[in-house]
Amino acid sequence: MxxxxxxxxxxxxxxxxxxxxxxxxxxxxxxxxxxxxxxxxxxxxxxxxxxxxxxxxGAVLFDAFLMLSEDADGTSAELPDTGDLEADLKIVLRATVAELNDPRIAEPMRALTVEVATDPALAAEYAERLDEPVRELKRRRLRAALDAGQLAPGTDLDAAVDAVWSPLLTRWLLRSGPLTPEFADTVVETALRGLRP
The missing domain is CATH 1.10.10.60 (Homeodomain-like)
Structure with missing residues (x-):
């Protein structure tokens, strides 16, 4: 049958x-x-x-990115925590640079960024389903560093997330300079100089 x-x-x-x-x-x-x-x-x-x-x-392309991130999640979504915040952040930002420099990912992602900026409904969905969960992973790693005394007491974790990740995204989106692993390292070192006790 x-x-x-x-x-x-x-x-x-x-x-x-x-x-x-x-x-x-x-x-x-x-x-x-x-x-x-x-x-x-x-x-x-x-x-x-x-x-x-x-x-x-725009909504189709956004779901395509979510599908890709779900498919790639064979590894833990948590950011690395070896106890060395600077080394861990450099690993994460260098991986981000590699992803943003990959033309298969960069052009669709740039298009999605423009669509999110012009479509309030898509922006709200993006914030809820992707941006906020990813920000929470970043905050969690920085919170662990704060608890370990590696960041200044009272550090605003959202501002710290922006200080670490925004320079990469701004340079990538505006094409205002080369996006290199060395630049990622400089961003981490510069941000941590201002965030450490």
Whole structure:
């Protein structure tokens, strides 16, 4: 006896195909030329399937990034904590530099950043589903350093997160200079000079 097709499996396969297509096409065509029609054609689904699940291409691209981060989570999401805050932050920021310099990731991510800046609904979803959970991981690592006496008492952890990570993102987004591992190290050293007791 043959089983009827599993609709949830088919839906998950279609969802993944759509998200993969959106991510790939954003890198190949650029966000301005990316359209729901092209995503649907690449994914082998109808446009109505995409519009049933997402309000537009920005929301599709955001979910594509979430899918990538879920797929990459074979390792712990926690930031490294070897007891050496400077070394740990340099490892994390150097990995961030490598990711932001990867054209397969950088162009879709830059497009998503622009979309988040212009779409309040997408910005709220981005803050809730991605930015705040990632910020909490960063705060948690800095809180451990604060508890260990490696940061000045009373350090504002949100301001510290911004001091460590924002220079990389600003330089990347505005293309205002080379994004190198050496720059990442300098950012960590400079930020920690102001944050240490």
């Amino acid at each position: 043959t089983r009827p097709p599993d609709a949830s499996r088919r839906n998950e396969a279609s969802r993944r195909a759509i998200l993969t297509a959106a991510f790939e096409l954003a890198g190949e065509l650029g966000y301005a030329k990316l359209g729901v029609e092209a995503i649907a054609a690449r994914a082998g689904v109808g446009k109505q399937t995409i519009y049933r699940w997402w309000p537009g291409k």
